Amino acid sequence: MDINYKTLSRLIDGxxxxxxxxxxxxxxxxxxxxxxxxxxxxxxxxDELKYDNNEDWLAEDRRLFILQYHNIWLPEQEKQIEQSFxxxxxxxxxxxxxxxxxxxxxxxKDKLTQIQNExxxxxYQKYTFYEFTKESYASMLKNRYxxxxxxxxxxxxxxxIKKRNRLYYFNRIxxxxxxxxxxxxxxxxxxxxxxxxxxxxxxxxFDKPILKCNKEQKMAISVSQMLDNIRQHPKCPDEDIIKDxxxxxxxxxxxxxxxxxxxxxxxxxxxxxxxxxxxxxxMANSPEEIKSVMSLNDPxxxxxxxxxxxxxxxxxxxxxxxxxxxxxxxxLREHKSD
Amino acid sequence: MGNQRVxxxxxxxxxxxxxxxxxxxxSVNTENNLYPVEKFGxxxxxxxxxxxxxVRISVSRIIDNSLTYPVGEFEDIIAxxxxxxxxxxxxxxxxxxxxxxxxxxxVFFKNLSIDSVSYNFNVDNFLTxxxxxxxFHKEISxxxxxxxxxxxxxxxxxxxxxxxxxxQDISSYDLGTSIPSGILNSVSIxxxxxxxxxxxxxxxxxxxxKTYRYPTLPIVTTISASxxxxxxxSFDDYEFxxxxxxxxxxxxxxxxxxxxxxxxxxxxxxxxxCILSNIDYAGGNTDGxxxxxxxxxxxxxxxxxx
Numbered sequence: 146m147d148i149n150y151k152t153l154s155r156l157i158d159g160x161x162x163x164x165x166x167x168x169x170x171x172x173x174x175x176x177x178x179x180x181x182x183x184x185x186x187x188x189x190x191x192d193e194l195k196y197d198n199n200e201d202w203l204a205e206d207r208r209l210f211i212l213q214y215h216n217i218w219l220p221e222q223e224k225q226i227e228q229s230f231x232x233x234x235x236x237x238x239x240x241x242x243x244x245x246x247x248x249x250x251x252x253x254k255d256k257l258t259q260i261q262n263e264x265x266x267x268x269y270q271k272y273t274f275y276e277f278t279k280e281s282y283a284s285m286l287k288n289r290y291x292x293x294x295x296x297x298x299x300x301x302x303x304x305x306i307k308k309r310n311r312l313y314y315f316n317r318i319x320x321x322x323x324x325x326x327x328x329x330x331x332x333x334x335x336x337x338x339x340x341x342x343x344x345x346x347x348x349x350x351f352d353k354p355i356l357k358c359n360k361e362q363k364m365a366i367s368v369s370q371m372l373d374n375i376r377q378h379p380k381c382p383d384e385d386i387i388k389d390x391x392x393x394x395x396x397x398x399x400x401x402x403x404x405x406x407x408x409x410x411x412x413x414x415x416x417x418x419x420x421x422x423x424x425x426x427x428m429a430n431s432p433e434e435i436k437s438v439m440s441l442n443d444p445x446x447x448x449x450x451x452x453x454x455x456x457x458x459x460x461x462x463x464x465x466x467x468x469x470x471x472x473x474x475x476x477l478r479e480h481k482s483d
Numbered sequence: 484m485g486n487q488r489v490x491x492x493x494x495x496x497x498x499x500x501x502x503x504x505x506x507x508x509x510s511v512n513t514e515n516n517l518y519p520v521e522k523f524g525x526x527x528x529x530x531x532x533x534x535x536x537x538v539r540i541s542v543s544r545i546i547d548n549s550l551t552y553p554v555g556e557f558e559d560i561i562a563x564x565x566x567x568x569x570x571x572x573x574x575x576x577x578x579x580x581x582x583x584x585x586x587x588x589x590v591f592f593k594n595l596s597i598d599s600v601s602y603n604f605n606v607d608n609f610l611t612x613x614x615x616x617x618x619f620h621k622e623i624s625x626x627x628x629x630x631x632x633x634x635x636x637x638x639x640x641x642x643x644x645x646x647x648x649x650x651q652d653i654s655s656y657d658l659g660t661s662i663p664s665g666i667l668n669s670v671s672i673x674x675x676x677x678x679x680x681x682x683x684x685x686x687x688x689x690x691x692x693k694t695y696r697y698p699t700l701p702i703v704t705t706i707s708a709s710x711x712x713x714x715x716x717s718f719d720d721y722e723f724x725x726x727x728x729x730x731x732x733x734x735x736x737x738x739x740x741x742x743x744x745x746x747x748x749x750x751x752x753x754x755x756x757c758i759l760s761n762i763d764y765a766g767g768n769t770d771g772x773x774x775x776x777x778x779x780x781x782x783x784x785x786x787x788x789x
Contacts, residue, residue, distance in 0.1 A: 416508045416543070418543055418613050419512055421512055422488065422510030422511060423487075423488060424489045424490075424491060424510065424512075424513065425488060425509070426491045426496075426508075426510070426511070426570050426572070427492060428493055428494070428507075428508075429493065434492065435492035435573065438490050438491070439490065439492055441490040453588070453623070457588050463622045463623070463628070464622060464623045465620075466621040467533055467536060476533070479487065
């Protein structure tokens with residue numbers, strides 16, 4: 146069966162089946178009600194363990210100290226993981242820019258997979274010994290609470306019927322349950338079958354209020370609404386880009402950056418008195434602030450400024466502004482249209 | 484500079500060789516006058532003559548311990564064409580600009596004249612000033628007149644101490660004898676000198692001697708003071724009784740008066756030769772808004788900062 150068809154049927158039904166031995170179980174993805182109750186249960190467990198003997202548990206700061214002591218997780222790796230996330234965003238933007246260049250697109254896709262694997266591996270390292278912490282224990286109980294309240298056998302909650310070998314069944318069910326990812330949902334909402342359904346029923350596609358929908362159904366509604374908004378955007382990307390999850394992320398990041406830049410420009414416009422000013426000097430005290438200011442210029446302007454800086458370094462005298470080659474070129478360029 | 488705005492990251496501003504604190508924004512408008520020299524018999528333009536650029540610099544700052552131009556009658560301000568401004572810009576790879584690294588570019592403006600000055604005092608905000616300079620020298624100075632070491636003289640800012648001036652720092656004010664009492668809400672003072680230049684043979688740039696740069700007289704300072712009306716008897720007596728009632732102090736309106744504002748940093752702004760030109764009445768609506776009376780003065784040839 147087509148993977149998207151399976152996903153569609155799972156969304157419409159609001160559940161999926163797993164098999165353990167003779168049992169055909171029905172797994173209903175969590176609704177907001179179950180999630181809230183599970184979260185409260187987690188907080189309750191943490192609260193109960195607050196005054197527990199600390200020697201029985203590995204405290205988070207102690208865990209991090211041990212990881213650092215044994216060179217398992219160092220501050221450099223923390224920086225590396227942050228950098229990797231930033232790199233992913235940059236690559237997604239590049240993917241959007243170079244989407245129609247087949248070779249470049251493939252290179253970027255490969256690099257994205259590589260970085261994602263690195264992040265997974267770093268993440269695994271970061272959570273070494275996490276299982277000995279109170280938080281891990283509370284998460285495990287929370288997860289069991291969710292399983293207890295979302296897995297059905299013949300219309301009854303499975304764990305109400307099954308009183309023996311509970312631990313075995315918890316572990317088996319846990320290993321068989323598989324949440325849909327954003328990518329799965331994005332793939333689905335781009336199919337014709339879903340588009341037809343969405344076009345006809347919109348947010349009523351599951352025939353119930355959104356509050357009653359499970360998390361996967363809500364995700365499908367929110368992704369569909371997002372795509373509708375993107376399709377109505379004046380700078381809407383190609384349909385091919387919309388269908389590519391990473392490239393679409395790149396387009397969203399690009400648009401957000403553009404919007405931030407425009408907002409910053411507007412704030413500066415409001416603060417300057419001379420509305421005809423050709424040059425605006427903005428106070429900046431750190432490399433990040435300088436970068437942020439320089440990003441307000443177009444690439445050609447930044448090139449001119451860099452060339453001016455380079456030229457000035459080669460000179461050892463005061464130079465009239467209009468004599469600096471890059472600035473002279475700029476002046477001529479701007480007067481060409483006059 | 485023509486069509487497109489260029490943004491520079493600025494890490495310091497020195498005014499007349501000293502760092503200027505509290506600067507909020509600096510904008511520069513450069514008129515690069517280019518004249519193509521066309522010739523008969525040719526489609527090509529063999530030469531483009533570029534005249535000396537005319538530069539207008541606007542500096543907005545929060546007033547801290549001193550005004551930018553600390554002391555002077557308007558005659559002194561318009562006769563002084565020797566101001567210098569250095570703007571220090573660096574590249575985005577640097578942590579801080581320093582003299583030793585040499586990795587900065589100083590944009591240097593010299594022989595500047597003050598073309599306009601304005602102050603805005605508002606109860607809701609810091610006291611601010613905007614100064615506009617005009618000049619004809621725009622240079623890039625690698626060291627010479629613009630050395631970043633001057634920025635080291637910038638007084639260190641203590642978070643606990645008060646460095647900027649706000650409403651409590653207007654120690655006293657005088658709006659002239661004919662104004663009823665009330666709560667002063669906001670003031671804006673603006674004076675424009677309209678500096679003109681005289682070009683001469685043998686010199687490309689405008690001579691900055693005072694005989695070659697002159698203001699357009701009279702120097703008109705506009706003052707706008709908004710007062711939150713308090714129930715004062717003179718309010719009704721003064722503005723809203725018809726002249727025919729015989730109690731209108733019409734004479735006072737026509738009298739020239741002096742308006743002054745004293746700041747607690749020992750600076751004061753005084754304007755003499757002021758005529759109350761109009762009074763705006765706003766507010767007092769049924770929605771409960773306060774009555775604000777705005778007094779607008781025009782002061783002629785009487786601007787002084789001390």
